[in-house]
Amino acid sequence: MVMRPTVNDLAREAGVSLATVDRVLNARPGVRAKTIDAVNDAIQRIGYVRDVAAANLARRRNYRLAFVLPDTDSQFLDAMVATLRRGSAVAILSRTVMELVRFPPEDPHVLAAILAGLAGQGIDGVAVMAPETPVLRDAIRALHAAGIAVVALVSDLPNTERDHFVGIDNRAAGRTAGVLMGRFLQDKTRSVAVLAQSMQLSEAVERRAGFDEVMQRDAPGVEVLPSLETHGAVSLLRQVMGDVLDARPDIGGIYITGIGQRALTEVLAERGMTGRIVVIGHELTDHARDALLRGRMDAVITQNVGHVMRSALRVLRAKIDGVPLDDSQEQIRIEIVIRENLPGV
Amino acid sequence: MVMRPTVNDLAREAGVSLATVDRVLNARPGVRAKTIDAVNDAIQRIGYVRDVAAANLARRRNYRLAFVLPDTDSQFLDAMVATLRRGSAVAILSRTVMELVRFPPEDPHVLAAILAGLAGQGIDGVAVMAPETPVLRDAIRALHAAGIAVVALVSDLPNTERDHFVGIDNRAAGRTAGVLMGRFLQDKTRSVAVLAQSMQLSEAVERRAGFDEVMQRDAPGVEVLPSLETHGAVSLLRQVMGDVLDARPDIGGIYITGIGQRALTEVLAERGMTGRIVVIGHELTDHARDALLRGRMDAVITQNVGHVMRSALRVLRAKIDGVPLDDSQEQIRIEIVIRENLPGV
DNA sequence: GAAGAAATGAGGGGCGTACCTCAAAAATCA
DNA sequence: TGATTTTTGAGGTACGCCCCTCATTTCTTC
Numbered sequence: 001m002v003m004r005p006t007v008n009d010l011a012r013e014a015g016v017s018l019a020t021v022d023r024v025l026n027a028r029p030g031v032r033a034k035t036i037d038a039v040n041d042a043i044q045r046i047g048y049v050r051d052v053a054a055a056n057l058a059r060r061r062n063y064r065l066a067f068v069l070p071d072t073d074s075q076f077l078d079a080m081v082a083t084l085r086r087g088s089a090v091a092i093l094s095r096t097v098m099e100l101v102r103f104p105p106e107d108p109h110v111l112a113a114i115l116a117g118l119a120g121q122g123i124d125g126v127a128v129m130a131p132e133t134p135v136l137r138d139a140i141r142a143l144h145a146a147g148i149a150v151v152a153l154v155s156d157l158p159n160t161e162r163d164h165f166v167g168i169d170n171r172a173a174g175r176t177a178g179v180l181m182g183r184f185l186q187d188k189t190r191s192v193a194v195l196a197q198s199m200q201l202s203e204a205v206e207r208r209a210g211f212d213e214v215m216q217r218d219a220p221g222v223e224v225l226p227s228l229e230t231h232g233a234v235s236l237l238r239q240v241m242g243d244v245l246d247a248r249p250d251i252g253g254i255y256i257t258g259i260g261q262r263a264l265t266e267v268l269a270e271r272g273m274t275g276r277i278v279v280i281g282h283e284l285t286d287h288a289r290d291a292l293l294r295g296r297m298d299a300v301i302t303q304n305v306g307h308v309m310r311s312a313l314r315v316l317r318a319k320i321d322g323v324p325l326d327d328s329q330e331q332i333r334i335e336i337v338i339r340e341n342l343p344g345v
Numbered sequence: 346m347v348m349r350p351t352v353n354d355l356a357r358e359a360g361v362s363l364a365t366v367d368r369v370l371n372a373r374p375g376v377r378a379k380t381i382d383a384v385n386d387a388i389q390r391i392g393y394v395r396d397v398a399a400a401n402l403a404r405r406r407n408y409r410l411a412f413v414l415p416d417t418d419s420q421f422l423d424a425m426v427a428t429l430r431r432g433s434a435v436a437i438l439s440r441t442v443m444e445l446v447r448f449p450p451e452d453p454h455v456l457a458a459i460l461a462g463l464a465g466q467g468i469d470g471v472a473v474m475a476p477e478t479p480v481l482r483d484a485i486r487a488l489h490a491a492g493i494a495v496v497a498l499v500s501d502l503p504n505t506e507r508d509h510f511v512g513i514d515n516r517a518a519g520r521t522a523g524v525l526m527g528r529f530l531q532d533k534t535r536s537v538a539v540l541a542q543s544m545q546l547s548e549a550v551e552r553r554a555g556f557d558e559v560m561q562r563d564a565p566g567v568e569v570l571p572s573l574e575t576h577g578a579v580s581l582l583r584q585v586m587g588d589v590l591d592a593r594p595d596i597g598g599i600y601i602t603g604i605g606q607r608a609l610t611e612v613l614a615e616r617g618m619t620g621r622i623v624v625i626g627h628e629l630t631d632h633a634r635d636a637l638l639r640g641r642m643d644a645v646i647t648q649n650v651g652h653v654m655r656s657a658l659r660v661l662r663a664k665i666d667g668v669p670l671d672d673s674q675e676q677i678r679i680e681i682v683i684r685e686n687l688p689g690v
Numbered sequence: 691g692a693a694g695a696a697a698t699g700a701g702g703g704g705c706g707t708a709c710c711t712c713a714a715a716a717a718t719c720a
Numbered sequence: 721t722g723a724t725t726t727t728t729g730a731g732g733t734a735c736g737c738c739c740c741t742c743a744t745t746t747c748t749t750c
Contacts, residue, residue, distance in 0.1 A: 006705090006707085035728080058708040179685050306673055331688055335680060340517060341521040351736055363701095370738095375696070399737045
């Protein structure tokens with residue numbers, strides 16, 4: 001039987017009353033510095049650790065977290081939303097409610113207004129996935145000033161006062177894609193195309209940089225063509241891809257930095273080129289999973305959406321409670337997925 | 346403010362007293378079937394979910410878990426042990442103590458005796474990593490009969506009454522290694538060596554099978570040589586490897602199914618062959634990490650030891666409490682690690 | 691319909707902590 | 721030294737649940 005010391009043990013050990021221990025533990029005023037030290041010493045001696053469960057019970061503490069995501073139509077975001085919904089059921093058991101808020105991706109001011117609104121609503125923490133803009137920086141500073149924990153999700157906001165970033169290093173992810181591309185390419189390949197159907201976030205740029213870096217080093221003979229950007233229009237993508245493939249029959253691989261996997265693999269399949277060109281992309285969406293199984297994609301670099309969500313949740317709670325977090329657990333892996341290590345549904 | 350229904354709400358809704366609700370919730374005798382149904386209906390209607398934290402507090406519940414690991418000298422097991430120790434500090438906060446028990450890997454009867462001893466010690470759950478033997482099967486059956494939750498760790502025990510398996514599908518892991526090997530190999534390669542320095546577990550066999558399967562499909566022109574088994578003796582390994590490399594200068598890749606990465610990469614380095622032979626192995630130990638960074642290994646297929654431990658802990662607690670678990674969270678990934686996506690320390 | 695058995699209700703004490711009030715003790719200041 | 725302020729102690733109530741006892745009600749059975 002394990003018997004953790006309680007506040008009563010602590011009071012006895014420190015030679016003070018329960019009330020004083022309580023004052024020290026909860027940083028209430030009216031205690032001499034000397035007494036505070038005595039209690040802290042006792043805490044060290046007997047190894048007292050507050051029973052968070054009991055404390056939360058007594059406090060009737062609820063954590064209110066807001067997940068602020070762009071209102072973009074992509075399978076990746078759909079997966080995030082679905083994961084969030086499923087996670088809510090579990091989170092409620094640990095007295096935390098997760099609220100989903102979406103914002104129109106094109107207007108940073110609307111996002112800023114939404115965040116500003118959150119501050120007055122008794123929200124304890126915010127996880128936000130958005131491109132960094134000046135108004136966003138200001139909005140996050142305001143949240144921070146209001147004592148609200150903020151984490152950046154998927155896409156980092158390095159120049160803001162966010163408390164933490166939950167996601168992967170996209171440059172490293174791009175480098176990983178580059179290494180695989182370099183090794184998967186046939187020897188005769190002379191060029192590789194890059195499809196940068198961006199989600200307006202900085203991801204695409206960073207991934208491309210990492211990819212280029214490695215390709216230059218590992219496959220110096222291969223030309224990495226300029227990014228094809230088609231801003232979401234599927235028909236346009238199909239046409240542009242068709243043109244490029246016609247113009248450059250020496251293309252041996254295609255790297256998809258953002259979304260648009262589906263349209264691309266369809267174009268390739270229609271042209272009977274499936275399996276003849278190495279296709280590497282990001283994010284294990286339903287379609288990417290299907291493409292891997294059918295041999296329409298060769299590898300997917302991804303981050304586990306479930307881990308991202310759970311990590312964000314843990315980090316926010318830790319920040320709110322002011323307790324340290326286990327960094328090794330919160331590190332999101334850059335996962336390489338091929339058909340053979342595809343996780344089950 | 347979120348207000349979860351409490352037992353009081355439940356009693357009111359069901360039209361019974363608190364005492365009866367308590368009897369139903371805790372399966373105490375002396376309640377008519379009709380009343381039980383009434384309470385269960387009310388639970389459904391108002392969506393009552395027991396506050397586990399409060400319940401555990403009232404019960405003064407402690408979870409005692411035993412992690413039973415072989416006393417093998419390998420970096421992988423060292424990592425497991427280290428992770429376990431670090432995890433204990435966190436686990437104690439959720440009223441669970443994790444005890445480490447090690448057994449001599451050569452004698453299954455000692456292991457069985459240890460497990461039998463555990464049953465009488467008030468242990469609630471056991472995580473065991475061991476090869477499946479008849480005595481082990483019996484021991485696990487006995488634990489199960491005693492109401493103790495059992496999970497298999499890293500190496501599955503499919504024909505026992507274990508409640509769950511925490512780890513990866515080793516055949517799929519071998520297939521993953523095979524795909525990478527096939528794609529990483531130079532075109533001129535005619536053969537690949539396999540080093541099966543086994544930990545006595547079934548892993549090596551399963552991985553080899555998966556590896557062969559894929560190599561035959563993807564690289565039919567490459568001969569996969571018979572496994573080199575050297576049962577842990579480093580000097581022997583060095584010699585055997587040297588002989589093989591001399592005899593077969595056409596070896597283009599080496600697959601290490603178990604331990605022995607260090608000795609192998611050293612042999613290759615001494616012979617100036619680093620980078621000229623594709624080396625793929627399993628488990629991201631400190632040495633594997635170092636080898637990846639130095640270009641002495643090309644890829645490592647691994648499972649995250651931290652995830653394995655935490656998953657085992659969650660699964661055991663869930664089984665003990667009799668609550669369902671989130672399968673998607675408990676699925677251990679087959680991770681592919683190359684230099685570029687190597688997670689930080 | 692009465693006696694016995696079974697089911698239900700009422701209530702108390704406790705788990706470890708938070709938060710509050712009021713009185714008593716100690717320190718500080720003039 | 722006495723008055724004032726600050727610090728400390730004592731004790732109560734609550735959180736949501738567990739577990740126990742004892743009285744009361746309801747159901748069986750003959």
